[in-house]
Amino acid sequence: MPAPTDDSADCIFCKIIASASPVAEHGACFAFHDKYPVTDGHLLIVPKRHAPDYFSLTADEKKDADYLLHQLREAIQQEDPSVTGFNIGINNGFDAGQTVFHCHIHLIPRRKGDCENPRGGVRGVIPGKRGY
Secondary structure (H helix, E strand, O other): OOOOOOOHHHOHHHHHHHHOOOOEEEOOEEEEEOOOOOOOOOEEEEEOOOOOOHHHOOHHHHHHHHHHHHHHHHHHHHHOOOEEEEEEEOOOOHHHOOOOOOOOEEEEEEEOOOOOOOOOHHHHHOOOOOOO
8 A cells, every 4th residue: 555645746636637537627626437436426526736635625625525516416316316315425544544645525326225224324434333
């Protein structure tokens, strides 16, 4: 596992921002498809500026990311009526599972029946803690 870095020259997301067409963008943020999606339509929202985690975002970056989350949720649900919910997730720090140290927000569309029991949602990041 690579060590966290503040070097944007080696950052895969900085390279994607510089070379790819976004699914959407607004102000200081850019959205693209996750390379390893957990469901169809799984997107990442990232700041255009290299920022290592959510806590290093500016107020404007947070506002622009929130705008994209709402815009993309609407677009996904209009395009795919089978989407009945979403998980929104951010991993901050190595011990929380962050592997790319450029802030990224996961927007994960969910569909009825996509897992046996969705109760607890993101609580499932710790084994045995999802059900309560």
